Amino acid sequence: MIEGIVKQAPILAIVIPLLMSTLIPLLGRKHTIIRNTLAFLGPLGSIAVLSLLINPVFDGGQRIIYMLGGRIPPFGINLVVDSLSLLLAILASGLTLLAVIYSYKYMKKYTGLVQYYALVMLLMAGILGIILTGDLFNLFVFLEIMAISAYALVAFTTGKEQVEAAFKFQVLSTIGTLGVLIGIALLYAMTGTLNMADLAQRIPLVGQSPIFSFALVFFLLGFGLKAAMVPLHSWLPDAHPAAPSPISALLSGVVIKTGVYGLARVIFTIYGVSMVAIHPFLLAVLALGVATMVVGGLMAMVQVDIKRMLAFSSISQMGYILFGIGIATGLAITGAIFHVLNHAIMKALLFMCAGVIVYRIGTRDMSKLGGLAKKMPVTALGFLVGGLAIAGIPPFNGFWSKLMLYIAGFQSGNSLAAVVAILMSVITLGYFLRFFQQIFLGKLPKNLEEVKEAPLAMLLPIVILILLCILIGLYPQVFMNLSQSATNAVLDQTGYIRSVLG
Amino acid sequence: MKGMSLIVRTISRLIVAPILLFGIYIVLHGHLTPGGGFPGGVIIAAGIALLILSYGLKATTKKINYDTTKVLDSFGAFLFVAIASGAIALGYFFAPYLGLIAMGTPAQWFSAGGIPYYNIAIGIKVAGALAAMFIGLVIVIMMGEEE
Numbered sequence: 001m002i003e004g005i006v007k008q009a010p011i012l013a014i015v016i017p018l019l020m021s022t023l024i025p026l027l028g029r030k031h032t033i034i035r036n037t038l039a040f041l042g043p044l045g046s047i048a049v050l051s052l053l054i055n056p057v058f059d060g061g062q063r064i065i066y067m068l069g070g071r072i073p074p075f076g077i078n079l080v081v082d083s084l085s086l087l088l089a090i091l092a093s094g095l096t097l098l099a100v101i102y103s104y105k106y107m108k109k110y111t112g113l114v115q116y117y118a119l120v121m122l123l124m125a126g127i128l129g130i131i132l133t134g135d136l137f138n139l140f141v142f143l144e145i146m147a148i149s150a151y152a153l154v155a156f157t158t159g160k161e162q163v164e165a166a167f168k169f170q171v172l173s174t175i176g177t178l179g180v181l182i183g184i185a186l187l188y189a190m191t192g193t194l195n196m197a198d199l200a201q202r203i204p205l206v207g208q209s210p211i212f213s214f215a216l217v218f219f220l221l222g223f224g225l226k227a228a229m230v231p232l233h234s235w236l237p238d239a240h241p242a243a244p245s246p247i248s249a250l251l252s253g254v255v256i257k258t259g260v261y262g263l264a265r266v267i268f269t270i271y272g273v274s275m276v277a278i279h280p281f282l283l284a285v286l287a288l289g290v291a292t293m294v295v296g297g298l299m300a301m302v303q304v305d306i307k308r309m310l311a312f313s314s315i316s317q318m319g320y321i322l323f324g325i326g327i328a329t330g331l332a333i334t335g336a337i338f339h340v341l342n343h344a345i346m347k348a349l350l351f352m353c354a355g356v357i358v359y360r361i362g363t364r365d366m367s368k369l370g371g372l373a374k375k376m377p378v379t380a381l382g383f384l385v386g387g388l389a390i391a392g393i394p395p396f397n398g399f400w401s402k403l404m405l406y407i408a409g410f411q412s413g414n415s416l417a418a419v420v421a422i423l424m425s426v427i428t429l430g431y432f433l434r435f436f437q438q439i440f441l442g443k444l445p446k447n448l449e450e451v452k453e454a455p456l457a458m459l460l461p462i463v464i465l466i467l468l469c470i471l472i473g474l475y476p477q478v479f480m481n482l483s484q485s486a487t488n489a490v491l492d493q494t495g496y497i498r499s500v501l502g
Numbered sequence: 503m504k505g506m507s508l509i510v511r512t513i514s515r516l517i518v519a520p521i522l523l524f525g526i527y528i529v530l531h532g533h534l535t536p537g538g539g540f541p542g543g544v545i546i547a548a549g550i551a552l553l554i555l556s557y558g559l560k561a562t563t564k565k566i567n568y569d570t571t572k573v574l575d576s577f578g579a580f581l582f583v584a585i586a587s588g589a590i591a592l593g594y595f596f597a598p599y600l601g602l603i604a605m606g607t608p609a610q611w612f613s614a615g616g617i618p619y620y621n622i623a624i625g626i627k628v629a630g631a632l633a634a635m636f637i638g639l640v641i642v643i644m645m646g647e648e649e
Contacts, residue, residue: 008590015587022580026573069589 002052009049010066010079013089014128016045017096021121025114036104039117043097043124050090057086058485063499065134073134073500074198080134080500082489084337087482088131088261091341092254095348096124098461099246102352105457106246106359116156123149123250130258134500136184136270137194139262143180143226147173150255154243165235165242172225172235179222180262186215187270197500199270200493212271213279219266220285227259228315229322230292236315237299241307241364245355248307249348252314257340260321264333264490272493273328286326290417293319297424301431305364306354309435310347313390316424317343323421324405327412330487335404338483342389342397342472349465350386353379356454356462357439366435371444375451380440382462387432389469392425397472400480505558514556521549529625532618534609539621543628550633559640568641571634578627585619 005012020042028035056062066079081089100120107113126146133139151173155166188194190211191202203212225232236256240248263285267276276282296316303309317339324336356379357372358364373380389396392403402425409418453459472479489496505511525545532538550571553562607613 011587011590015583015590019580019583019587022576022583025576026580029573 005049006052008066009052010064010081010132011068012049013046013093014079014125014132016049017042017093017121017125017128020045021118021125024118024121028114028117035114035117039100039103039121040097042121043093043100046093046124046128047090047097050086050093053081053086054090057081057083058482061485061488063489063496065500074193074195077133077135077138078195078500079132080196080496081132082486082496083482084261084264084486084490085131087337087341087486088254088257089128091344092127092131093124095250095253095344096120098348098352098464099250102246102249102355102458102461103244105455106355107244110157110244112156116153119149119153119156120247120250123153123255127254127258131261134196135194136187136196136199139265140177140180140184143177143258143262146255146258147177147226150239150251153247154239154251156244156247159242162242165238169235169239172232176222176225176232176259179218179225181222183215183218183222183266186211186218190215195500196265196270197497200272201497201501203271203275208278212275213281216266216271216276216279216281219263220281223259223263223266224288225259226256227263227322228256228292228318229259229288230295230315230319233292233296233315237308237311240311240314240351241305245307245351245358248310248355249351252311252351253344253348256314256318257321257344260318260325260336260340264325264336267325267328268333268490269493269496273491277328282326282328284326285322286414286417289319289322289324289326290420291319292316292322293421293424295319297427297431301427304367306357306366306435306439307351307364309366309431310350310354313350313428313432314343314347316428317347317390319424320402320405320421323417324408327408327414329408329412330491331404331411332408333490334480334483334487335401335408337486338404338479339398339401341479341483342401342469345465345468345472346386346389346396346398349382349462349469350390352458352462352465353383353386356458359458360451360454361448366438368445369439369448370442371440372448372451373440374444375448376440376453378459378462379454380436382466383440384436385466385469387436388429389473391429391432393429395470395473397469397476397479399473400476404480505561506556510556514552518549518553521552522546525549525629526625529621530611530618532621532625533613534611539624540628542621543625543630544632546625546629547632547636550629551636554636554640559637559644563637566633568634568637571630571637574626574630575634576630578623578625578630581626582620582623585616585623589616 020038024035024038028038053064064081068077107116123146126142126149129142130139133142151166151170154169155162187199190206191199193199193202228236240251243251293316296312296319300309300312300316303312321336321339324332389398392398406418406422525542528537528545529539529542
């Protein structure tokens, strides 16, 4: 029995949330308890089956291949679980679990929650599909599944702002997926295959061709738009604040990371560093990454809307991750992967804290708030920990990943970019402390004297995320090793080809 | 929506049943003839839309109401995922496992492994979803008329 589950674990991780997304509207229509339980079981089931793979993948360094329909690659679609996929998949399902728990109370006042939870499950199935698949076209399909459920979730509360943001998100995101599709089409035209391992094997055989570089630029356009890379970021500051807060946490936590994941897979697994290094492509990624962190950080400074500020801060942090991918040394990629993990945790924490303010007070305008630390001590602590972690202050998790990125920047001779990265961290600290002071310290406005702390169901995810921020900060070695093994897995192109094609 | 004139009602009364039957035929023969789950489901939903247009929403909801269509929509999706993941027991996700039991003679209905069963699931899903959309739109229009 357990062996059978281990054998089927990669597909079960995708199928369980997919099954829940169809079961919730079928069974959960009448009873809230059934709906909530099913929504809870989806991510929990995924975590459970994925945790069965931790031992062989992380410790054994294996890649687990799952063939859909029993067809042998490169002819069928196959799933590949390596350290990078497993790390991100567990992260995505864990955050979805916390977002579902948070939603129980937060979303209570809205109607049509059956569809809400079904869409959350579908979003999660899409994310896991992108992360686990070993087929480039399959990745595109899951990208669309994820994106379409994300549009619907952004527009879920159907206010004017939400619908407008979702429409903008939809139009721009479609342009992004179109870029990915053109890239895939060009690669298919050149090599006649869509399997990632087979592509990696055949691209060097076809030899140098400008079409490959052309395809690479389309991938950068598509995945860069998904990852909110400047100048393709303009949808994010509208879409992420407009969504319900648990969804903002998921969008900023994992959905934008899928863009970076796709880019990393294309650069390192399909093309290989040596193939990409012929062009100044990585330099372009690095330059765009630096631009992203500067523009995001500077725009975050001048916001008055708390969730919009967090959205711009997400853009800024995506710049750090792109910076790591652009440097493309082992340490830089490890730092980038570690920062993906850390940023997902701390940005989910910050959005959930902002959600408490929206839930209890009903405003996102920071100038109308003040002195809330006495009324909401846990939320204040969460915001402070998240803010300090995101700025890279030592006892918290963000410090370690940012430190790795700075060192990698200096080591690889990109000192100027690394100095900009450090300066942007200082600015990040500046605006987070300023906004903390504005919201939680100072004088309490008269109309907010009745405000209470968030209900328990919303505090639980916040407390878990605070503890994770501190724990990773205190014991970074474990997670550094995980990121290190993820880096080894993504850089080992020949190993990837051999384990898939045998 | 009140429905339309006597001529329209009479004609649609005569042709709704063949339309529904034709939709079901297209769904069931998806693996043999052009068409399949999606076109067949659309034809079934079009039959329901014709009923609503000619007889009005009230008369139609006695036969099929909004909740039923929504349940059909979710049930079709569930059936598809369930058939696909049921194959895990036989080794692989989405294997044409029903074909292992009865591959059948080519060009007969019992053939093509799991494809007809997937087509039936898609047909239920598409018919339910499109009918739900149409009924939903009519309800919104009626709310506008009342105001």
